Amino acid sequence: MSYDSQNPWTARRGGVATQGEYDLGLRQYMLRVYNYMASGLAVTGIVAWLAADTGIYLQLAHTPFIWVVMLAPLALVFAFSAGIQRMSFGTAQLLYWVYSALMGLSLGYIFLRYTQASIATTFFITAAMFLGMSVYGYTTKADLTKMGSFMMMGLFGIIIASVVNIFLGSSALYFAISIIGVVVFTGLTAWDTQRIAQQYYMPAVGSGDMVGKGALMGALQLYLDFLNLFLLMLRLFGNTRD
Numbered sequence: 001m002s003y004d005s006q007n008p009w010t011a012r013r014g015g016v017a018t019q020g021e022y023d024l025g026l027r028q029y030m031l032r033v034y035n036y037m038a039s040g041l042a043v044t045g046i047v048a049w050l051a052a053d054t055g056i057y058l059q060l061a062h063t064p065f066i067w068v069v070m071l072a073p074l075a076l077v078f079a080f081s082a083g084i085q086r087m088s089f090g091t092a093q094l095l096y097w098v099y100s101a102l103m104g105l106s107l108g109y110i111f112l113r114y115t116q117a118s119i120a121t122t123f124f125i126t127a128a129m130f131l132g133m134s135v136y137g138y139t140t141k142a143d144l145t146k147m148g149s150f151m152m153m154g155l156f157g158i159i160i161a162s163v164v165n166i167f168l169g170s171s172a173l174y175f176a177i178s179i180i181g182v183v184v185f186t187g188l189t190a191w192d193t194q195r196i197a198q199q200y201y202m203p204a205v206g207s208g209d210m211v212g213k214g215a216l217m218g219a220l221q222l223y224l225d226f227l228n229l230f231l232l233m234l235r236l237f238g239n240t241r242d
Contacts, residue, residue, distance in 0.1 A: 047104025057108030
């Protein structure tokens with residue numbers, strides 16, 4: 001990945017950062033992004049397991065409140081994305097952790113539907129795929145913008161097809177959506193990683209909150225890529241308890 005003189009490199013004392021300073025800052029920034037992402041996934045996994053193990057998910061599933069649980073994460077994503085620049089860093093962090101927990105609550109069903117062995121196996125396979133594509137997105141010198149645009153079109157196509165299949169109930173279409181979805185989110189992982197790295201800049205003194213919020217936003221993007229990839233892989237290869 002190349003960086004030219006137009007990048008806003010700003011050293012701590014107001015000068016222009018060297019290439020070495022910029023690279024070090026970028027590595028630290030991306031590590032922060034990955035740490036937030038991994039922590040969010042850990043919260044989601046723990047809450048999902050507890051929701052299934054304690055019976056909370058089943059209790060909610062038989063009440064209208066389950067729709068609140070399912071839709072709340074979507075509402076929080078929109079609120080987070082639209083308002084992160086206006087909110088404080090502390091509020092942004094709180095929303096991120098609340099979102100991760102609510103997503104876990106909504107995913108409690110996977111521990112009831114699939115065996116724990118297949119969940120663990122699928123998770124590690126997904127992690128390996130994600131890591132490989134994210135490293136590629138971070139290190140490649142190729143511009144992934146066109147690929148990312150194509151993957152976004154594919155994502156919209158998946159959403160439309162999924163809505164249509166609610167009424168059709170076609171197992172063949174369901175399988176096709178899952179296969180295409182794996183391809184789409186694998187590509188989006190590389191593209192999002194590249195975009196997050198390109199959007200980094202070394203901040204002036206006092207703008208640490210801006211960098212922190214940027215890391216949270218990047219973590220959320222990669223979190224969604226990983227989680228969707230994992231769920232699609234689980235659809236395809238997970239062993240059910242039936």
